Amino acid sequence: MIEVEKLSFSYPTGSRPALVDVSFAVRPAELCAVVGGDGAGKSTLAGVVSGTVPHLTGGDVEGSVRVNGRTLADAPLSGLVGEVGLVMQNPFNQISGARFSVREELAFGLENLGVPRDEMAERVDTVMRELGLAKVRDRSPYELSGGQQQLLAIGSVLVMRPGVMVLDEPTSQLDSAGCDLVFAALDTLKEQGITTLLIEHRMERLAREADRVLVLEHGTIVADGTPGEVLADERLEKWGVAPLRYTVAARRAAARQLWPAGKPLPVTLDAAVEGFGGTVESFDGGGPR
Ligand SMILES: Nc1ncnc2c1ncn2[C@@H]1O[C@H](COP(=O)(O)OP(=O)(O)OP(=O)(O)O)[C@@H](O)[C@H]1O
Ligand SMILES: [Mg+2]
Known part of the structure; x- marks a missing residue:
């Protein structure tokens, strides 16, 4: 379990805070993804949750971070080994x-x-x-x-085998096969009840695998919901995150009344096929052949 409350953080040399009033919780066995543009604060958040920030970087933290009930600010970094595992960006x-x-x-x-x-x-x-x-x-x-x-x-x-895993862009250098291995390992973690915070830019994978998606913009959480809710949000691009091609195609179709009215825009291939398939059928049923 990760519990973050009203967390703000500034690096010693930063001109503005890297995190501003961030609150969220990740339940046991939940896979929570974090997305956002360059410099949005994702790695800083990964660092704070795993204790490397501010222990190794210095800087000012406000608010609280608890991992499996322990307040990180009170724990020495060595005491966190075994509790939180961090896979770093590089x-x-x-x-x-x-x-x-x-x-x-x-x-x-x-x-x-x-x-x-x-x-x-x-x-x-x-x-x-x-x-x-x-x-x-x-x-x-x-x-x-x-x-x-x-x-x-x-x-x-x-x-x-830490109780909480934090992974910062763990698949950035991997091909599709490597990516499959990592996501299969994440599935195993889930089965073991491990709480996972995953920073990842492969939206197609997130859409299928994540239980939840948080969006960070300028150090603030601007969205928190299911992949379907968050990744289909029309503000996604403004937040610095490229939308999925399925969502883009369906949004264009919807503008021309070619997407079923009231149906949420898809974030997975399956949902796109279902939505477009439904539209085609309704055309077939309504007109002459
Ligand atoms: N060690 C540091 N010292 C000072 N400022 C830093 C440090 N690390 C990051 N920052 C600044 O904090 C902000 C958030 O950076 P962070 O690395 O957390 O973003 P990010 O979302 O992980 O970006 P990216 O997608 O490029 O990995 C940025 O403005 C960055 O310049
Ligand atoms: Mg980063």
Whole structure:
């Protein structure tokens, strides 16, 4: 569970606050997505929820952030390990630099926690299998492709089995197959009841997978709802987020009365097919063949 109340934050050098009066909660097993334009405050929010901001950056925080009932401001950063897992925007930053193979890198955090050897091997194997890393298990983390590094960064957090996961654009360097692996892993997290905050720009995936979407603009939450509500909102582009092609097509069709009246605009392919299919049928039924 993540509970954020009236959160405002300014970096020590920032000319204006990066977050302004942000309030929301994410329930256990919920996958909550955060979207917004460049510099909207998404990574800062990920940092605050995972404790790296302000612990590592400095700056002024107002309001409160609670993770599984614990107030982050009172917890030392080391105490948050195990509680919140953060996958950072740049996977390169996440590599420890202290281990020489993918397998050892994945085990690194577990060693620090003193997890028994057998369990460690089992958890590392599971994550390598889930994320398709088994084939590069003996390679140096620095010899991986950007996409593989990204999967490794995700794996090194997954392996810790935190109660809350925060992922900052975890698929930015991945192809569609890599993306499938990550979203399959997110499904598993959900089944395990893990609370997930996901910053992601692949709207098609979010539309299908997220339970909820928050939109940040200039550090403020301007929308909070289901993917269907938020991603079909006509203000989406103004908020700095590109709308889905299904929504765009249906909005154009609706302007010409070619979209069923009163039907919400689609954010998934299935909903688009259903909507357009319905329209075609009603034309067929109404006129001569
Ligand atoms: N370490 C920092 N010190 C000072 N200002 C920062 C720092 N990191 C981010 N900012 C500023 O805070 C604001 C929010 O940045 P943030 O990185 O959270 O945005 P974002 O939504 O993640 O953007 P992007 O889509 O580019 O990743 C921006 O104005 C940015 O310039
Ligand atoms: Mg960012």
